[in-house]
Amino acid sequence: METVDQIKDRIEAALPGVRLAIEGKSLVVDRQHLLDVARFLKTDSELAMDYVSNLCAMDWLPSQIKTRECDREVVRNLPGHLEVVYDFYSTAKKHGPVQLRCRTEGREGTPSLPSITPLFRGAEFQEREAFDLYGIRFEGHPDLRRILMWDGFKDFPMRKDYRPPDDYEWEPTPHDEVLQQTKKHWPAPPPAPVKPA
Amino acid sequence: MIQPLTMPEQGYTLTPKEDAIETQMLEVSMGPHHPSTHGVFRMDVVLDGEEVRRLKPVLGYLHRNHEQLAEKMNWLGSIPFTDRLDYFCSMTNNWAYCLAVEQLAGIKVPERAEYIRVIMAELTRLQNHSCQAGFLLSDTGAWGTPLLYAFREREKILDLFEAASGARMMCNYMRFGGVRADVDDDWLAAARKVVENYPCFIDELEALITGNEILLARTQKIGILPRELAINASITGPMLRASGVDYDIRKVDRYGIYGRLDFRVPLGEVGDVYDRYYVRILEMRESVKILQQALRDIPEGPSDAGVKMRNFKVPVGDGYGRIEGPKGELGFYLVSDGSTRPYRYHVRAPSFINLTILEDMCVGHKLADAMVILGSVDIVLGEVDR
Numbered sequence: 330m331e332t333v334d335q336i337k338d339r340i341e342a343a344l345p346g347v348r349l350a351i352e353g354k355s356l357v358v359d360r361q362h363l364l365d366v367a368r369f370l371k372t373d374s375e376l377a378m379d380y381v382s383n384l385c386a387m388d389w390l391p392s393q394i395k396t397r398e399c400d401r402e403v404v405r406n407l408p409g410h411l412e413v414v415y416d417f418y419s420t421a422k423k424h425g426p427v428q429l430r431c432r433t434e435g436r437e438g439t440p441s442l443p444s445i446t447p448l449f450r451g452a453e454f455q456e457r458e459a460f461d462l463y464g465i466r467f468e469g470h471p472d473l474r475r476i477l478m479w480d481g482f483k484d485f486p487m488r489k490d491y492r493p494p495d496d497y498e499w500e501p502t503p504h505d506e507v508l509q510q511t512k513k514h515w516p517a518p519p520p521a522p523v524k525p526a
Numbered sequence: 527m528i529q530p531l532t533m534p535e536q537g538y539t540l541t542p543k544e545d546a547i548e549t550q551m552l553e554v555s556m557g558p559h560h561p562s563t564h565g566v567f568r569m570d571v572v573l574d575g576e577e578v579r580r581l582k583p584v585l586g587y588l589h590r591n592h593e594q595l596a597e598k599m600n601w602l603g604s605i606p607f608t609d610r611l612d613y614f615c616s617m618t619n620n621w622a623y624c625l626a627v628e629q630l631a632g633i634k635v636p637e638r639a640e641y642i643r644v645i646m647a648e649l650t651r652l653q654n655h656s657c658q659a660g661f662l663l664s665d666t667g668a669w670g671t672p673l674l675y676a677f678r679e680r681e682k683i684l685d686l687f688e689a690a691s692g693a694r695m696m697c698n699y700m701r702f703g704g705v706r707a708d709v710d711d712d713w714l715a716a717a718r719k720v721v722e723n724y725p726c727f728i729d730e731l732e733a734l735i736t737g738n739e740i741l742l743a744r745t746q747k748i749g750i751l752p753r754e755l756a757i758n759a760s761i762t763g764p765m766l767r768a769s770g771v772d773y774d775i776r777k778v779d780r781y782g783i784y785g786r787l788d789f790r791v792p793l794g795e796v797g798d799v800y801d802r803y804y805v806r807i808l809e810m811r812e813s814v815k816i817l818q819q820a821l822r823d824i825p826e827g828p829s830d831a832g833v834k835m836r837n838f839k840v841p842v843g844d845g846y847g848r849i850e851g852p853k854g855e856l857g858f859y860l861v862s863d864g865s866t867r868p869y870r871y872h873v874r875a876p877s878f879i880n881l882t883i884l885e886d887m888c889v890g891h892k893l894a895d896a897m898v899i900l901g902s903v904d905i906v907l908g909e910v911d912r
Contacts, residue, residue, distance in 0.1 A: 353843065379757050383846055385859045385872040414859065416846050420757050420766075420773045426846065451760020454882050462593075477586040477911060487594055 330424040336376070340369055355414065355428035360442055363431045367445050370417055370427060378417035378427055381449040386459035387412045388436065388489045409436045411465050415445070415452075433465060436488075444470035462487035551579060554893075558587045562665050562897040565907030569884075569896070576892045581885045585878075588911035596871040601627060601702070602835050604871065609696040611873065612909040614654050617646040617687070618851040620700035625781060626847030626858035627702050631840045633831055639704035640783045641824040645717065646699065647849075648813040648820070649687070652724060653680040654852035655764075655806040655813075656731065658904050662803055663735055665901035666744045672735055679727045682720050689713055702838065703831025714821060721817045728810055736807070745800040749887040749899035752797060759883045762876050763854025764809060765903065768794035768801040775850035789816050799902040839866055846874075853877055853904050873912055877905040 331339070337349045337356060344365050350357040358366045370378040391409040395402055411433045418425030433440035439460075444467035446453045456467045457476040464485035467473055475482060484491060492506075557568035566587035572580035592611065596604035608623045609616035621643055628635060635643075657680055660673030684694040690709050691699040699706055709717075735741050751761070756769040766773055774791045776784040792808035794801030840862040848857035854876025861870035880903050888896040 381760055382848070382855060383857050383859055383872070383874040385870070385874075387861065387870045414844075416857075416859075420771055423773070423778050428846075449760070450755070450758045451879060451882060453759075454879060458878075462591075475586075477589040479586065486591060 336427060340366055343369060352430065355430050357430045360431060363443050364445065366429065367448055371448060376427065377419045377421045378425065380418045380420050381415055381451050382418050383416040384452050384455035384459065385414045386463040386465055388463060390489050411436050411440060411463055413442060413459060413465065439464045439466040441466040441468050443468050446470050564905055567907055571893065573893060578888045578891055578893055578896050581888045581896065583881050583884055586911055588907045592912040593871050593873065597868055600866045601838050601840060601868060606698045609698055610908055611875065611912065612853065612906045613695055614657065614906055615650045615852050616695060616697045617650045617699060618849060618856060620697065621647055622847065622849045622851065622856040623858050624700045624702055625849055626845060626860050627840060629847045630843055630845040630860055630862060633703045633833055635703055636828045636831055637825050638827040639829045641820050642705050642709060642829060643700065644782055644820045645817060648817045649683050651813045651852045652810055653683045655810045656680065658806055659731060659803060662901045665897045666741060672731065675731060686717055686720060701830065703833040704829050708829040714824065718821050721814060721821060724814050728807065732807060744898055745803060746798055748799045748891060748895050749902060750796060750798045751883060751887055755883060755886065760879050761883065764805045765802055765880055767791065768805045769797035770794055775848060775855055781849060787816050787819050799898055802902040837866060839864065851876060854880060875909040875912060877909045881905060881910065
């Protein structure tokens with residue numbers, strides 16, 4: 330199979346306007362062109378990536394990278410984002426993987442990414458799982474509902490800053506964080522007095 | 527509106543039979559405790575008479591956020607939890623996770639450990655496929671007999687697992703760079719005996735069920751999965767091969783020592799439930815061949831690369847490792863930030879993704895056939911819900 334650089338060059342030649350970056354073994358694609366690149370991988374006769382094996386969402390909190398340039402310390406702030414990694418394989422040519430990465434803008438609320446389910450049916454449940462656990466809204470998904478958590482669940486439990494509610498398990502000696510959380514709702518406010526009729 | 531027929535010579539009118547009587551769809555929630563759903567799985571089925579018109583799988587009753595548990599403990603700590611994914615095949619789950627970590631950390635596995643791993647994985651495949659055939663017959667109504675025949679053989683394999691690892695189902699046997707405990711010559715002799723007798727059992731099972739008229743009537747041309755849809759929907763394992771796609775990760779990736787072993791990949795032609803059943807039977811025969819070669823050629827030497835497990839760290843990076851589990855492609859996507867815990871730990875579970883096309887296979891069939899189709903997908907809810 331071609332190397333990542335060759336694939337990058339071919340995609341950029343075939344799809345004008347697409348800019349890809351290489352990180353490790355994977356190609357980073359922006360949100361607007363994810364579907365075009367996925368379609369290229371699927372239809373290109375040499376690659377024939379007809380099979381999306383794995384779709385994995387990730388959460389990156391905002392972070393700082395400190396580097397030294399000359400004799401000053403430079404601090405770069407990296408904004409937090411959610412990321413989805415796709416591993417494509419080819420069952421026809423028996424090669425792979427080609428790894429794509431796509432990042433959301435920010436991680437507040439439910440940021441969106443294009444859905445590849447119309448192209449690859451195998452992404453249907455995996456995108457629902459990523460929506461359920463990470464809160465990535467996949468635009469164009471035919472049936473985007475929670476899949477593992479129940480429908481009334483509010484939060485996204487796989488995010489790195491997720492804190493489980495404290496009433497799941499009995500806490501014998503509440504401390505620090507749990508105590509702070511508990512104070513918000515315990516003891517419960519007294520019930521409003523009922524006026525005699 | 528059809529006009530009533532008048533028959534003047536007889537002096538009375540006939541009201542004609544109307545085919546278009548008013549009917550309505552019935553929505554049935556099957557499960558999560560229905561005996562045919564193989565665990566806590568629910569299907570929202572919309573029925574027209576007995577015919578399935580729509581079917582939505584509802585998952586999550588066994589969800590325990592396995593991935594987050596693994597992200598909160600060290601690399602070694604999640605090996606016992608992988609046992610609980612697919613509790614029928616804990617050995618292959620261990621292997622998939624260890625393979626992904628080994629690829630990421632660049633650990634070389636010694637030769638003897640590779641052989642032991644192949645032996646364990648193929649024994650797992652044997653017991654999984656024979657039990658799956660038994661469960662399929664249970665779903666068609668042959669309650670008990672074939673399943674108990676399969677369980678009788680499975681017992682012998684579980685005894686082997688117990689002798690090697692100390693546990694029958696939750697084996698927790700593989701480690702990064704090898705296996706936890708070496709097997710001795712007695713164990714290998716016992717394994718050879720089980721493998722030697724296994725073809726007799728497969729013949730017995732086939733004599734019991736393969737040509738059975740009821741099985742043929744209930745499984746042939748039922749739940750056909752077309753080849754293109756199977757690939758597009760990321761179906762893996764025996765289901766994919768029953769639809770005629772020659773894709774076996776043991777052949778494609780040649781992980782472990784599979785590149786050196788001689789075996790063939792059985793393929794189906796129609797892609798119906800019967801093909802899925804029979805592909806598994808043929809795969810068992812190939813597994814026996816693999817086991818015979820592995821048990822014959824197993825070399826002496828260390829069974830462990832001697833990786834220090836305490837404070838085990840993985841270099842920064844990410845990687846996806848996958849193996850051909852009995853149910854399909856079992857993969858682990860791991861991201862390491864260089865610490866003692868994985869930053870991201872993702873399980874690509876074959877049962878979960880194979881359920882994607884359950885609706886496509888069931889629509890148009892009778893409700894009783896939907897049970898059989900679900901049985902042929904071969905799901906384990908520990909892996910679906912994670």
